[in-house]
Amino acid sequence: MNYRLPWIAALVLFGAMLVASPALASQQAPADCAFILGFKTLQGLIDEAEGPATVGECLENQRFDAYGNAEQRTAGGLMVWRKADNWTAFSDGYRTWVNRGEDGLQVQINGATAMLAGPDGASLGMVTLTQGPHGVLIAAGLRGLSPGGHGFHIHEFGSCSPSFAAAGGHFNPEGTGHGFLHEGGVHAGDTPNIYAAADGTARADIFTAAVTLALDADHSLFDADGSAIIVHEKPDSYGADPGAGGRVACGVIQRNAIG
Ligand SMILES: [Cu+2]
Helix, strand or coil: CHHHHHHHHHHHHHHHHHHHCHHHHHHHHHHHCCEEECCCCHHHHHHCCCHHHHCCEEEEEEEECCCCCEEEECCCCCEEEECCCCCEEEECCCEEEEECHHHCEEEEECEEEEEEECCCCCEEEEEEEEECCCCEEEEEEECCCCCEEEEEEEECCCCCCCCHHHHCCECCCCCCCCCCCCCCCCCCCEEEEEEECCCCCEEEEEEECCCECCCCCCCECCCCCCCEEEEECCCCCCCCCCCCCCEEEEEEEEECCCC
C-alpha cells in the first residue's frame, strides 16, 4: 500500500497549485469582466507609475447612474464613468478628471446645484454645493423670502413634487436626533439658519463635513433617492424639535454635468 502515498501527495499538491495559481485565475477573469481598465488608481493613470503590470484591471459591479452612464469602481477606489461614445471620466470623490481626447485629461472640483422654487413654482434663487477635501461648501443666493430667519436643511429625498413633502425628513443616514444644541443630535442634513434682509434676499455660505458629493460613499447626497434643499417658514430652534414651520422653498440637489 505504501507505494500509493507519493501519488496521493502529488495529486494533493497539484490540486493546491490549481487553486493557488494566479496565472489560471487571471485567465478566467476576462470572461467575467464587462470592461477592463489599464490602471488601478488615478495616480497610476497620471504618472504611469504603476506601469503595464496593472493593465487588465477588471471593473466589476457595473451599474448606471442617473444620467445613463456606466459607473464602476476600481480596486484602487477610483470611480469610473463611461459612455457608449468612449467618453470617460474618473473621480476620487473630491475631484473629477474628464478625458477630453486630444486635449488630454482635465480636472474639475466636484459640484452640485439646487434651483429653489416656491410652492407656486416661482424661482427663489440658487444653492451651489462644492466638494472640498474636508467637506462640502454650500452657498445660497436667494430672494422672495420673508424678512428674518429661516430653517435651511438638506432633506432626504431628491424630489419637490407633487408637494415639498416629497423631500421627506432631514437627510439623516445615522438615524440620530435633530438639533445642533440637542444632546441626541445632529442630523447630517442640519445646517444653520439663514437670514433674509428686508428686501427678501438672503446670502449664506455654509460648510458641512457631515455630507459628501462623492458617489457611492457614506453620507453621499447622491444616494439612491437623492436629496434636496428645503427652506422653512421660520428659523430652526436647534433643539430636538426644529419648530421651523412650513416649507417655503425646495430644490433638488443635482450633480453638475461632467464633461
Ligand atoms: Cu427642513
